[in-house]
Amino acid sequence: MHSVLAASLALGAVAALVACAATGTGSSGGSGSTGSSGGSGSTGGSESASVARTDGGHVTLPPTSGAADYQLGGAYQPPAGVTVVTRDSTSHPAAGVYSICYVNGFQTQPDVKWPSDLYLHTASGAPLVDPGWPGEHIIDISTAAKRTAAAARIDESTDLCAKKGFKAVEFDNLDSYTRSKKQLTLGEAVSFATLLVAHAHAQGLAAGQKNTTQLGSRGKAEIGYDFAVAEQCDLYSECPAYTKVYGKHVIDIEYTAGLRGTFAQVCARKTTPPLTILRDVDLTTPASSRYVYRHC
Numbered sequence: 142m143h144s145v146l147a148a149s150l151a152l153g154a155v156a157a158l159v160a161c162a163a164t165g166t167g168s169s170g171g172s173g174s175t176g177s178s179g180g181s182g183s184t185g186g187s188e189s190a191s192v193a194r195t196d197g198g199h200v201t202l203p204p205t206s207g208a209a210d211y212q213l214g215g216a217y218q219p220p221a222g223v224t225v226v227t228r229d230s231t232s233h234p235a236a237g238v239y240s241i242c243y244v245n246g247f248q249t250q251p252d253v254k255w256p257s258d259l260y261l262h263t264a265s266g267a268p269l270v271d272p273g274w275p276g277e278h279i280i281d282i283s284t285a286a287k288r289t290a291a292a293a294r295i296d297e298s299t300d301l302c303a304k305k306g307f308k309a310v311e312f313d314n315l316d317s318y319t320r321s322k323k324q325l326t327l328g329e330a331v332s333f334a335t336l337l338v339a340h341a342h343a344q345g346l347a348a349g350q351k352n353t354t355q356l357g358s359r360g361k362a363e364i365g366y367d368f369a370v371a372e373q374c375d376l377y378s379e380c381p382a383y384t385k386v387y388g389k390h391v392i393d394i395e396y397t398a399g400l401r402g403t404f405a406q407v408c409a410r411k412t413t414p415p416l417t418i419l420r421d422v423d424l425t426t427p428a429s430s431r432y433v434y435r436h437c
Contacts, residue, residue: 194365200347201308203239203368205389208436209416213243214424220434225392225416227311227370230298234306241349241370242302246295246312246337247330251276259291261324271320279317282333283325292336299341309347311370312337316353327355331364338365349392354382361386368392371414376401380412393417397433408437 191201207224216232227241234240248271249255261269261279271277282288295312302310315334318325338348342365350356350366360366368390374380376399383391391414395407404419421433 194342200342200345200367202347202390203241203309205415209392209418210434211394211418211420211424215426217426230302240307241309241311242307243311243313244295244298244302245314247314247317247333248277248279255294259287261321269322271317279321282329288333288336292333292340295337296340299337299344299346303344303346307346309349309367310341311349311351313351315351331359334364354379358386373399375407375410375413375417380414384414389415391416395419396422398422404435413437
């Protein structure tokens, strides 16, 4: 998660995390979904394509036309024109809309206990916590054995996403190695992500890379990601890093807490992905006075 969003969410993070469910949100803005307004998901948009993956999976890619929505603060009826929506794994897919399931892939949820040996630890022996999200422990993926054990736990959430009818999964906190106090490496994150993505593909789910431009082409070529979900890639001039790898299969969420100019100017830039939206940092529902949603 980028620094502007982290700072904006700091005051409300503790309260939001209390409401998170076992496979709820991580470093994306807003808390886990509290409900659902739809039944089983279906593909939306003419560009949804069913493709075979090199790891043996067969998945349907997200549409690249229409509009996206990012509903991690609670599920609601998607606005008119929305063809792809992301919801927390504790929620359900949006009826008639390509639905992506959010899973905290590289950190634990505050209300879920993991075996101590699967946590990273500080020098004093305490579990290492993500400084931006109290209660979220960074998973120890430093060895093949630990990656296998941790992946088995995350796979349970992925299986739930598939059972509910989601078409894709987004694994958050891929960049947690940057907060590991040098206990983890990018290579170890790549190895772990490869396990998670292969299992998602085996369940018929497309898999999305979340942030982490450091991957370059490895996200698609080595891990097997099918699309990207980027937060504030316009603000940080990172959008080309994603579109170079995934083409139009990039969903960008810009936040009201930090915009490079007006949102109209964001949408007018040639580097802006077609599925770019503007959301309030808490990702609230339309029932909230803080709710903001616009799309390019």
